[in-house]
Structures are given as C-alpha cells and as structure tokens.
Amino acid sequence: MAIIEIKNLKKVFTTKNDKLVALQDINISIEKGEIFGIIGLSGAGKSTLVRMINFLERPTEGDVYFENKNIGTLNAKELRNIRKEIGMIFQNFNLLEQKNVLKNVLFPLEISGAEKETSIKKAKELLELVDLSDKEKSYPSQLSGGQKQRVAIARALATNPKVLLCDEATSALDPKTTNQILNLLKRINRELGVTVVIITHQMSVIENICDRVAILDQSRVVEMGAVNEVFKAPKSDIGKKLIFGATENKDVDFEKSNNKTCLRLAFDGSMTNEPIIADMVLTTKHSVSILYANSRMIDGKMLGQIIIELPDDKEIQLKMKQFLDSKNIIYWEV
Amino acid sequence: MFLAIDLSLYITAIKETLFMTFVSSFISYVIGIPLGVLLYSTAKDGLTPNSAVYNFLSLLVNIFRSIPFLILLILILPITRVLVGTTIGAKAVIPPLVFSASPYIARMVESSLKEVDLGVIEAAKSMGATNFQIITKVLLSESKPSLLIGAAITITTILGYSAMAGAVGGGGLGDVAIRYGYYRYNQDIMLITVVLLVIIVQLIQELFMGIARKSDKRL
Known part of the structure; x- marks a missing residue:
C-alpha cells in the first residue's frame, strides 16, 4: 500500500520578473x-x-496524499x-x-x-x-x-x-x-x-x-x-551519468578514439559465468578491445559493466549487436 | 570637597539613576520584545510575511528612533502627565525613556531573531510546531545570548539618556553632574559623577555580557 502518493505535482517559483519551474509532472508513489x-x-x-x-513548500499544482489523505486540503x-x-x-x-x-x-x-x-x-x-x-x-x-x-x-x-x-x-x-x-x-x-x-x-x-x-x-x-x-x-542520460559516470572510479575517462563505435554492456550476477565477450568474438570472428570494466555489489547482487570498442565495419557491428541481443545483454552506444 | 558632606547626594542620585534605568528598561522590553517579534514575523522571510504590517511598524519604529531624546522628552510631556501624573522628577523621565527605547529594542530583538538559523525553524515546523511555539521555544530561546548582549547595549544607552533627565529636574547622576558640576562649575562633583556613571555602565555591561557568555551553549 502506498503511504505517500504524489500526483501531477508542479512547483513554480515566481520572482519579480521571472518564473522558474522547479518541478513538473511529478508522479511518485512510495x-x-x-x-x-x-x-x-x-x-x-x-x-x-x-x-x-x-x-513545508506548497505545490503550485497537484496533490500529495499521506495515507490517502490529501494534505493540500x-x-x-x-x-x-x-x-x-x-x-x-x-x-x-x-x-x-x-x-x-x-x-x-x-x-x-x-x-x-x-x-x-x-x-x-x-x-x-x-x-x-x-x-x-x-x-x-x-x-x-x-x-x-x-x-x-x-x-x-x-x-x-x-x-x-x-x-x-x-x-x-x-x-x-x-x-x-x-x-x-x-x-x-x-x-x-x-x-x-x-x-x-x-x-x-x-x-x-x-x-x-x-x-x-x-x-x-x-x-x-x-x-x-x-x-x-x-x-x-x-x-536516462542523467541516470547513466550518475551511475556510470561520476562513480568513485571516475570511469568516464576511458580512452575512446574518435569515430570509433563503443558499447557499454551491463550485466548482473546471473551471467558472470558466461564468457560473453569471448563467445561474441568467436561467433563473429572479429576481435574487440575492452576499454573499461568494473563490477560492484548492489543490494547483494553483483552488477558489472564493460566498455568495448567495435571494429569499424558496420556489418560486423550489426552482427555483434545481434549476438548481444540473443544473449539478452543490455547495452548502448557511448 | 563635597564628597564627604554630600555623600547622601550621590547615594540618592545613584538610586534615582538605577531606578530610572531599570524601570524604563523593563517597561521598554515588555513593549520592545513583542514589537521586535512582530517585525521579525511580518518581514519578508518571517513566519507570517505581511508587508503592510511590516512597513507600518517599521516606519513607526524609525520615526521614534529618529527624534532626538531631548525633543521627545518635551514633545510627549502631555502624555507623560497622563501616564505618571507629573512632568518633573525621576518618574517623569520614564515615559520618554520608554518611548525612545522601545523602538530601539524592537530593532535589536528583530536583528537577534534574524540570527537564528532558518533551518532550525524549518525543523521545528516539520515537527508540527505552531508559530507561537516557534517564537517562544525556538526563536527567543535560541537567540538568548544575542538578546542579552543587546540588553547590555540597550540598558547602558538608556542609562546615558537618563542623564538628560536633568532637563526636567529628573534627578539622578546626570542631573547632579549638570547642576553641580556644569552650572556651578564644580569640577570635583563633575568628576565624581562621571566616574560613578562609568563604573555603573561598566558593571551593567560586564554583568550582561557575563550572563550572555555563560548562557551561550554554542561555545
């Protein structure tokens, strides 16, 4: 049961000659x-x-419910x-x-x-x-x-x-x-x-x-x-930035050469036994370079990420992506 | 030497000075604290912002603060007569002192309250405190050291003003200094009264600063 429900919340701060939208379209159920x-x-x-x-701040629009009571009323x-x-x-x-x-x-x-x-x-x-x-x-x-x-x-x-x-x-x-x-x-x-x-x-x-x-x-x-x-x-971009970008390892600094296609692969503990990269290389018969890798425990689960640089050939790239898709690996270009 | 002969003169004068100072300080604080709280509360970042009330009070306070004390003393003579039944003597000096000191205290209180961290007030609000509880249990209690330092300044200032009471035959050390020391050009009396005033100011200042220091738990 939701104890706090935030519905369509919007907050606008009005200054002398400006309106600043601090929050909008907020829907959260806690x-x-x-x-x-x-x-x-x-x-x-x-x-x-x-x-x-x-x-402590009144919403400009929208409602907040605490145990189904509308606080605004x-x-x-x-x-x-x-x-x-x-x-x-x-x-x-x-x-x-x-x-x-x-x-x-x-x-x-x-x-x-x-x-x-x-x-x-x-x-x-x-x-x-x-x-x-x-x-x-x-x-x-x-x-x-x-x-x-x-x-x-x-x-x-x-x-x-x-x-x-x-x-x-x-x-x-x-x-x-x-x-x-x-x-x-x-x-x-x-x-x-x-x-x-x-x-x-x-x-x-x-x-x-x-x-x-x-x-x-x-x-x-x-x-x-x-x-x-x-x-x-x-x-989301900001999510990626917050989670992978500004971690204690500062991993954003991996050396990515210009015009190269790089993929970031994310995997969880259930797949760590599978040699994904090696399999991919064997299947596609083309090598990739690993630019960065790390793993960490979140809520008792091992989560990891690898950044790989793909060959330039678009066709090979496509093959590799298809391989990753077939293995249900989550990835995106970086 | 007047010192030996007129010892009673000084004692009476000291008593009158302390009487005028403390009675008017007390009354002024009774008026000044609520006024200061009202100024703080109705100001822009206050508990219940109300620019109309704030501007009115602020103007009123500024008017009374800008009238020179001697002028105020004469200006409010009719009010003084109504309030204390006389326009001469130590009692007659109390109303003008109160009129002059209350707005001053209101500003001192306002500025002391402003020193209280807004975060602490927000925390009190988050606990469900009423505005009245915030004023009495957070603002006034958290700013106590600052209020006491303000009191040291205020009371010594009132003491200084009370010396002008001589103008209406008000008595006190200032009166003695003017009448005996200045008009009759008796340097000994002048010197003794001034020294006594300095000692009293010093004592009040140290006493209040001491209490302020001791009560401040931030150090």
Missing part, C-alpha cells in the same frame, strides 16, 4: 515500509520535492498533526544549539504537549537506539557531525512517525560516518517499520540502502524503479 531514494544533481529540485511531502491544525507523523532530518542537522541533547529529543514531544515523565523515558530510549545515551547532557556544539545527525534522527523519531524524510542527511559527513548513519537508517526501517525517503546527490547512498529510486533531472522524474534494475541498465 510504498509503506520501503526505503525510497530520490537522486539528482544539485538544482534538480530534490529538496523542493521532499519539502512538498510535508508541505487539510487546515493548519490537521497539517501540524500530519507533520508529527512525518519526521524529517536535514543536511545541516538543524539542532537547537542552546538545548542539550536530551532536550533536543524532547522538543517535539514538548510541543505536542506530551506528558513529561513518559517523554523523558521515550527520549532516553531513542538516545539508546542511536547509541548516544552517554551524551544526553552534551550540547550540539560538543558533538561531531555524525553524532549530531544521530541526535536529529532520535528527535525526528520522538513522535513515532510513520515516515522519515532525509534531506541530504549524509552530505555533510565523511564516508565512514555516512555509512554509520545509513546503517542506522536501515535499522530504523527494518526494526521500527518506518518508511524512509532519502534525498541525495550521492549515488553510493542509493546503492547502499534504497529499495527503489527516482532520478530527477531538470525538474522532472526521468527514471524510476527498483534500485538493482535501474543500476543495471539506466535508461
């Missing part, structure tokens, strides 16, 4: 219990999109109550600097008018969950980035939300801390059943913990699907 990632380059409209889920009080069911964490943590860790976690309970003693008990449990029990009297300025984000997570969970929105939650953190936070989010998802929505520009975040992903480019969703599917064969 299932209960999943970890959903939204990725895009900066300026793609990711942060605006996540803010329209809890109506709620009055101020109903909206505030919905927000208590949707926790949110941020890139810059946004902790109350003048309050200690415990009081930060207590804050959402305090504004909900919850009873003090049960609140304190709840806050301490959450600090235990994020492994910060020993820091409850510390102030945010005394904590590291990762610790601050853990406090923010505990705070966001205080009102027992059904959804946790993460706006670039790991972008200000180093890789090791990022992994700790991602593992924590995964645990919260698995153990507490909280649906997690992650906004990021880091492919590794999606790769690590997301079940499904939507790729945002130039104010639209250009691609959406299960993470291993999308990673295996991204269809």
